[in-house]
Amino acid sequence: MRMCVCFVVFFSLMVSCKGRTESPIIPKPEVVTSSTVPDTLVITAVGDIMLGSNYPLSSGLPEGNILEKVTPILKEDSHILLGNLEGTLFDTGGLPKQCNNPGLCFVFRTPSSYGEYLQKAGFDFLSIANNHSGDFGSFGREATQKNLDDLGISYAGILEYCEYSIKEKDGVKYAFIGAGHNSGLVSVKEYSDIQRIIKEVRAKADIVIVMFHGGAEGAAYQHVPYKREIYAEEDRGDVLEFSHVCIDAGADIVFGSGPHVTRAVELYKNKFIAYSLGNFATYGNFRLKGANGKAPILKIKLDSDGNFISGTVISTYQIEDTGMGPEIDTENQALHYMQTLTSEDFPDGKLEILDNGEIKKR
Numbered sequence: 001m002r003m004c005v006c007f008v009v010f011f012s013l014m015v016s017c018k019g020r021t022e023s024p025i026i027p028k029p030e031v032v033t034s035s036t037v038p039d040t041l042v043i044t045a046v047g048d049i050m051l052g053s054n055y056p057l058s059s060g061l062p063e064g065n066i067l068e069k070v071t072p073i074l075k076e077d078s079h080i081l082l083g084n085l086e087g088t089l090f091d092t093g094g095l096p097k098q099c100n101n102p103g104l105c106f107v108f109r110t111p112s113s114y115g116e117y118l119q120k121a122g123f124d125f126l127s128i129a130n131n132h133s134g135d136f137g138s139f140g141r142e143a144t145q146k147n148l149d150d151l152g153i154s155y156a157g158i159l160e161y162c163e164y165s166i167k168e169k170d171g172v173k174y175a176f177i178g179a180g181h182n183s184g185l186v187s188v189k190e191y192s193d194i195q196r197i198i199k200e201v202r203a204k205a206d207i208v209i210v211m212f213h214g215g216a217e218g219a220a221y222q223h224v225p226y227k228r229e230i231y232a233e234e235d236r237g238d239v240l241e242f243s244h245v246c247i248d249a250g251a252d253i254v255f256g257s258g259p260h261v262t263r264a265v266e267l268y269k270n271k272f273i274a275y276s277l278g279n280f281a282t283y284g285n286f287r288l289k290g291a292n293g294k295a296p297i298l299k300i301k302l303d304s305d306g307n308f309i310s311g312t313v314i315s316t317y318q319i320e321d322t323g324m325g326p327e328i329d330t331e332n333q334a335l336h337y338m339q340t341l342t343s344e345d346f347p348d349g350k351l352e353i354l355d356n357g358e359i360k361k362r
Contacts (some may be wrong), residue, residue, distance in 0.1 A: 001328050018271040022224040037171035037318070040309060041207065044078040045298045047257045047277030048086040049126070051117060052083045055096065055109040060284045066325025068283055073297060073314060073328065080167075080174055081124040083280060084211060084257040085155070087132045089115050090143035094136030106285050107135045112147045119151045124167060127159025129178030129185045130213040132255070157188050157211075166205055172304075175205035177251075180213035181236045181258075184200060185325050187320045188214040188237035191245045198249040207306050209253045213258040214239045215276060219291040222261050222337065223344045239275055242267075247271045252306025257297075264341040265311075267350040267361065268358050272300050278334065279318065281326050288320035296334040300359075311359030313338055332357065 025218075026207030052061040067074075074081055097108045118126070126148065133141055145162065148155050154165035157178025163186050165179045177197055179186040186193050194210070200305035201208055215221065228238040236258065243254045247268050254273045256263065263276035278295035279286055286292070297314040315334040316326040330354075339353045352362050 033331050037304070038079065039304055041079050041172060041302045041304070042077055043207075043209065043302065044074060044081045044212075045252060045274065045277060045300070046074070046081075046083040046280040047082045047121075047295050048260065048279050048282055048285075048286075049110050049118070050086045050132070050282045050286070051114045051139070051307060052113055053087065053108045054091070055107055061111070062283050062323055062325070065114075066283055067117050067121045067122070067240045068325070070281075070297070070316060070326050070328065071121045077299060078122070079170065079172070080124050080209075081122045082176065082209065082211060082255070083123060083127070084130060084213060084277075085118075085126040085128055085133070085144075086130055086257075086282065088135055088140040088144045089147045090136075092141060094139040094143070094305055097135050097137070106132070108132050108141070108162075108285070109136060112143075115147050115151045118153060118345055123153050124174075125159050125165060125170070125209070126153055126155045127176075127178035127180075127211040127213065127257070128155045128162075129180035129211070130181065131182050133157070134182065134184065138312075157185055159184055159193060163193075164201050168200065173205040175201035175208045177201065177208070177210045178212075179210060179242070185213075188212050188239065188242045189235055191242065194246060195249045198246060198251050199304040202250040206304065207253070207302065210243075210246045210251045210254045212237075212239065212242060212254065212256050213243060214242065214256065215259045215263070217258065217260050218287070220260055221259050222263055222291060222341055224264050225340075233265050243273045243275070247273070252302065253300065253308075260287070260292060262337040262341070264345040265338060265351060265353070265359065266342070266346050268306045271296055272302075272311065274298060280316065282318065282323065285322075286320075288318045290335060293318045293320060294329065294337060296338060302320040308361070310361075313353065313357040313359060 082276040192205040214237040259276040301309040315329040315332040317329040
C-alpha cells in the first residue's frame with residue numbers, strides 16, 4: 001500500500017493507492033468529530049481529459065490552460081472532483097505504442113507542467129484505466145503516476161498495482177476505482193476483480209466511486225445497447241451489466257467514459273450511474289464535431305450512505321480546430337442529449353432531467 005498524508009488547516013487529506021510494495025508506517029491523521037462531517041456530499045464528475053500532446057510534434061500543444069474557463073464551475077459546490085485522464089503526463093522518452101490499424105491509433109503525451117492545470121482545477125481523482133494510459137508502455141505509466149503523486153492527485157485502474165485510491169476529505173473517506181477494457185487494467189469485461197476490489201474498499205471507505213472506460217466510440221453509439229459492445233475489433237464490455245455488478249457489489253456511484261459522447265444516466269437501487277461523460281477537455285487529434293464536442297459537468301448530491309438525492313447537469317462544448325478548451329454551453333446541448341437518451345434508453349427509469357439541468361427522482 002502506498003500512502004501519503006498531508007495536513008491542511010481545518011481538514012485532513014489522506015491519499016492511498018494499492019500497489020505491489022508496502023509503504024512505510026505513517027502516523028494516523030487527527031480524528032475528525034462527527035459534527036464536521038457533511039450530511040450531504042456533492043461529487044463533481046467530467047469525462048475525458050487530454051490537455052495537449054507534445055508527441056509527435058509540439059504543435060499538438062495549446063498556448064495555455066484549456067481548463068481556465070471552466071475551473072470556477074468545477075470547484076463550485078463540490079466536495080470531490082474526478083475525471084478520466086485520457087493519455088500520459090510526462091515530458092520525453094518512452095516507446096510509443098504500435099497499432100494494427102493506424103487509422104484508429106492515437107498517442108498522447110501531455111507535458112508534466114500541464115499537470116498544474118489539473119491541480120488548479122481541483123481534481124482529487126483521475127482514472128488511468130483507459131486505452132491511452134499505456135501509450136508509452138510501462139515507462140509512460142510510471143512517469144505519469146509519479147507526476148500525479150507530486151501534484152497530490154490520486155489515481156486508479158492498474159490491475160494488481162494501483163487498483164484503487166482512498167482519500168479522506170472533510171471527515172469523509174472516498175474510495176475511487178478505475179476500470180477499463182485493455183489488458184493490465186481492472187477489467188470491465190469480467191467481474192471477479194472489480195467485485196473483489198469493491199469488497200475490499202467497502203470496509204475502508206464511506207463512499208465508493210467507480211469510473212470505467214468502456215463501450216463503442218462516436219455519435220453512432222450514444223445509446224446504451226444492453227449488450228456487449230465490440231468496436232475496432234475490441235471487446236469494450238457490457239457497460240450496463242458492469243455498472244449493475246458494481247452497485248450490487250457495494251459501489252455507491254458509477255461514472256463512464258470511453259464512447260467520447262454523452263450517454264444516458266440511470267438510478268439503480270438508489271445509486272446513480274452515468275454511462276458516458278464524453279469529451280470534456282480534449283485538445284488536438286480528437287473528433288469534436290456534433291455530439292463529440294458536447295459534454296456535461298455532473299454535480300451529483302448523495303446522502304452520507306451514498307444514496308442519490310439530486311443532481312445538476314452543466315453543459316459544455318468544444319469546437320474542433322479552434323485551439324480552445326471547454327466553455328459553458330448556453331444552448332445546453334449536452335443536457336438535451338442526456339434528457340433524450342435517458343428517456344429512450346430507460347423509459348421506465350426512476351430519474352427525470354429537467355430543462356434547467358436538475359436531475360431528480362420521479
